[in-house]
Amino acid sequence: MSARFWPLQGGHVITSPFGPREGRFHFGVDIGWPGGSAGLPVYACQGGTVVRAGPARGFGQWVVIDHPDADGGGTTVYGHVRPQAVVGQRVQAGQQVAVIEPDRAFNGGVAPHLHLEWHRHVLSPPGPEVLDPLPLLAGAAYPSPEGAPMTVFGIDVSNNQDAFDFACAAAEGIAFATHKVVEGTWRDPFWPRAREQMAAHFEYWGGYIYCRLDTHPDTEADAALDYIGDTSVPIQLDYEDDHGTPSLADLLARADAVRARGFALLPVYLPRWYWREHMGAPDLSGLPVGIWNSHYVTGTGPAHLLYPGDDHSGWEAMGGKHIDILQFSSTAAIGGQLIDVNAVRGGRDQLARLFRKEPDMQLTDIVINKDGNPVTVADLLASIDMHASWVVDQLAGPDSRHQPGPTLDPTGWPQLEDKSVVDSVASAHGKIDAVTETLAQVQDKIQVILEHLVTDPYVGRHRKPEGQ
């Protein structure tokens, strides 16, 4: 199935489901945000073409997106919004298309929310062609604030670039880098500097072995280990040499040799033309990692302008292996040089997987809550936030949570003379002190009377019964 996204970020709540409501039928689902939805971004559930954007009866304004079958089919309606997409625009699944209308008057007089409809085929009147969106959104991804996961770009560098400016490349938005370590047993003199620079400027980086077919796989792997000095650097094999006859067996032996020494293996750089024309297009399913293919576009310029797209034929699987990384030009203008440039689909999460780093916790990650149930981090944070608000209100007064900024001026409780709980306890404490003092005085007086009774035998004689 093609990508499907929730129309709001993780942490949203269903404020009114699809179905009978107040004697009528609600042909959509209302989605909001705990604490208010005004102005929140709204995202396309699937890819498609915007067919309506603007005023619509009953909705204030709406956005309607027609989804071709390749994008999952159907038509989705986003009501009570301020459109950002325009009619005729092609949008990606998870791309922002609107914000929630902040004016209650255009939200049916209730708090701002998104009214989402899902039509089976084309935009249809209320009836059986309008479906409950929630079952269709089961398992949908949460959109990121920027929209769909972005394809990211990286570079592979060698002695050919001399002292390459990695800091500049990172500043230009390049997300990952590799640099040649050895070619056969020959050491790239720029590796130690490149390692230092990549570690300083890149989260995702590694080294590569330019495989020499006239060098034994073990000799080559040992040469790399000797030069690197440890196995903390993930290794890319660059398999395109013409000093001999390449083969699947040879490639697998080189991958095994690198892994046997303790290195993590990045996707293997294996251009499709080389695999087909020099290796006879063998089955690659025994390779322990994916492929780093090459397929060059012409011209020069920044990576994002040269990139031929996530649907480009360079991404087609080869030998039963998926393409993880696509080198799409050797003349991209990066870091002040013309250089190889590579794309990774799926953004930084995918980079983290390829470079064997655990991704930072995402709002869409699933964690176990105190009841033992799986929830997203966003939902858990929303729940914690809600409970924290209740605690603030209980201690400081019913509207204290709505104050902007980090300081708190208690709004107070009417039954506590508009004091906060703390101020009320402090006040009560003062009253208790006063009462305690009064009690002590009373006790003293009783003591005096008691002493008087004991020391004066005549006291009370006048009280003897009459008649004696």
Ligand SMILES: [Zn+2]
């Ligand atoms: Zn609704």
